[in-house]
Amino acid sequence: MQNNGIPVVNVPIGPGSQDEGDMVLDYMKMPSEMASYDLPILPEAEIVAECPQALAVLEILQENLDRYRVGDIAQTIPLVALAEHDLDIINQILGEGEVSITIVGPRVIKVQETVLAGVWRIRAFDASGTLIDDAMEIADIPTLVKTHAFSTQRPLVFDAGALPEGVLNAPSVLVEIQEASHRYKEAAAVGQVSDIAHVINLSLLPFSPQDHGFLTEITGTGPVTMLSRGYGNCRITSTQTEGLWRVQYFNSTDQLILDTLEVTDIPLVACAAQEDLDDSAERLKEIREVLV
The missing domain is CATH 3.30.1370.140 (HupH hydrogenase expression protein, C-terminal domain)
Structure with a gap:
């Protein structure tokens, strides 16, 4: 009589039972902290x-x-x-x-x-x-933010015919900034600045490091820097172009997740x-x- 039973093979399982060779466990870094409101410890x-x-x-x-x-x-x-x-x-x-x-x-x-x-x-x-x-x-928002944000402003000027190597998409964004900043300046002159910002989402554009560097060089960096902490950080920086702010959002692991330019009086994310x-x-x- 033949034995038709199924052979049982002892297969090790559990921690340490798999030979991973040179493989290294890699995983996304988890959030480490979140800034939140804590009731202050009040004095007696x-x-x-x-x-x-x-x-x-x-x-x-x-x-x-x-x-x-x-x-x-x-x-x-x-x-x-x-x-x-x-x-x-x-x-x-x-x-x-x-x-x-x-x-x-x-x-x-x-x-x-x-x-x-x-x-x-x-x-x-x-x-x-x-x-x-x-x-x-x-x-x-503090008054000094409004009065100092663009105190070092300068004309936004660049030569589209003599761009640095690697700069491709920054010039078209700069033209859009020029137009939006001009509209903002005209509205501000007659006291009709809108609460609705003109937003340019750089995260959606094929921007090279050279594009970013050229954009920053032309628009300049203003005297005001704001940091809003929450689940991640939001960094807001004034430029030397009237009405133009750089607004960057970072997640809780300090990775840039949204990079925008806003032409507005003050970005609403900074205001109470x-x-x-x-x-x-x-x-x-x-x-x-x-x-x-």
Whole structure:
């Protein structure tokens, strides 16, 4: 009689059972962190009670937040004369939010959004790095951003007949920028700047490194740089072409995922909306109720 049974073969399985040779496990890098709002650790009410100047600043801040509407003139609260202990309390309560701004000029200005959207901490430093001014401002975007963004602007001029080697698509984009910037300038002259930006998506264009370099050289780099942190980062840089901003989005692994140019007054992604300001007013009210 023949044995027609199926032979059983012992095949090793599990970790270490496969001979991968020179193969190396490769996988997409996972997100490492995400910036998000954390409620600041508030000081004890007894400590705050010993800082009347800090309490007075918070009361003024509340009044300004309650009545401020997007488009209004920004409201400023000076802090440079505040006592050190009171200033420490303000720093602890307001903390740091998602948006930071650097303005380079005769003096360096550092702007940091607080945990209350639309409430900005503005510090100015001289050439030696010494603090010379300190204030809070309630606004959708700080006034200094608007006044300094294109303070170094220059005419957008290039010779289409003498392009550097490797430059192919940048000239057509520059022509589009010229036209959009001219329309923006005309509208601004009569106070009719639209909230709708003219957007050029460079990520969708076959742009070479030479194209990017030539575009940056011709449009220039302005004095304002803004960084908005969230799930990934958004870097916004003014140029030396009136109304033109470079807006770049990075994912949480710091890879560039969207590269755009915007012709507009201020890119909306950097601005606090009215809903954000209303929420900030409510949150400050809750914080003050805990502290007082």
